[in-house]
Amino acid sequence: MKIDILTLFPNxxxxxxxxxxxxxAREKGILNINVINIRDxxxxxxxxxxxxxxxxxxxxxxxxxxxxxxxxxxDAKNHKIxxxxxxxxxxxQEMAKELAKEERLIFICGHYEGIDxxxxxxxxxxxxxxxxxxxxxxxxxTMVVIDAVSRLIPGVLGQEExxxxxxxxxxxxxYPQYTRPSEYKNMKVPDILLSGNHKKIEEWRKLQALxxxxxNRPDMFEKYINGKNxxxxxxxxxxxxxxxxxxxx
Ligand SMILES: C[S@@+](CC[C@H](N)C(=O)[O-])C[C@H]1O[C@@H](n2cnc3c(N)ncnc32)[C@H](O)[C@@H]1O
Numbered sequence: 001m002k003i004d005i006l007t008l009f010p011n012x013x014x015x016x017x018x019x020x021x022x023x024x025a026r027e028k029g030i031l032n033i034n035v036i037n038i039r040d041x042x043x044x045x046x047x048x049x050x051x052x053x054x055x056x057x058x059x060x061x062x063x064x065x066x067x068x069x070x071x072x073x074x075d076a077k078n079h080k081i082x083x084x085x086x087x088x089x090x091x092x093q094e095m096a097k098e099l100a101k102e103e104r105l106i107f108i109c110g111h112y113e114g115i116d117x118x119x120x121x122x123x124x125x126x127x128x129x130x131x132x133x134x135x136x137x138x139x140x141x142t143m144v145v146i147d148a149v150s151r152l153i154p155g156v157l158g159q160e161e162x163x164x165x166x167x168x169x170x171x172x173x174x175y176p177q178y179t180r181p182s183e184y185k186n187m188k189v190p191d192i193l194l195s196g197n198h199k200k201i202e203e204w205r206k207l208q209a210l211x212x213x214x215x216n217r218p219d220m221f222e223k224y225i226n227g228k229n230x231x232x233x234x235x236x237x238x239x240x241x242x243x244x245x246x247x248x249x
Contacts, residue, residue: 059113084138088127093168100152109138175208
């Protein structure tokens, strides 16, 4: 996948997108990330990129010209152009899955009070928020989306890493994870995980995933148990969970 990032602060991306899984995916050529300094495209002799808002009010607004020229220069037309914005649709795993199917993504990072609306109207295909709070710039939100999307691209995660069981992928939060040692400071790993009985382990994990989802995300739990794709075993497990008085949440 090719990713272009338009930003006023290119240095912010160096380490987060250069290390670990994303760094390896770039080395392998699965991800091709191109960070563009919007200021380089300013036609102002002082390389100015922002100005006061029409109509008054606090802060500065990023001017249309540098962003427009940068988008023209990278031939952005006909691709997904994402403006990270608190006014956008809230990002989630479903959106990550959809974006992971694209061949090319272009991100615009806003700063100050954001970007001139004409750029959004003319160019932007998706406005995405990473949550109901306001950050100083679109750089961190862009990194969040790139990270979530990249790990869904085939070949980015190693064979030993998988997102299939992870939180949100199948509508539930993930079951608890344990590793060696089997006992630490008198705290034991649940016996079932040491039993070698894969069917029982799978059932236990499903039950734990249902429990944690019911406790922390009742909205997701309701949606899941009312879904159409539940198999017989899952229905039995949910019934057991809802009836078993010993299972408190
Ligand atoms: C200070 S914010 C501007 C907020 C804007 N004036 C508003 O009230 O909607 C500056 C930039 O940070 C980015 N940003 C801030 N919060 C964000 C969020 N929750 N999700 C995505 N981007 C965000 C956007 O790119 C935005 O243009």
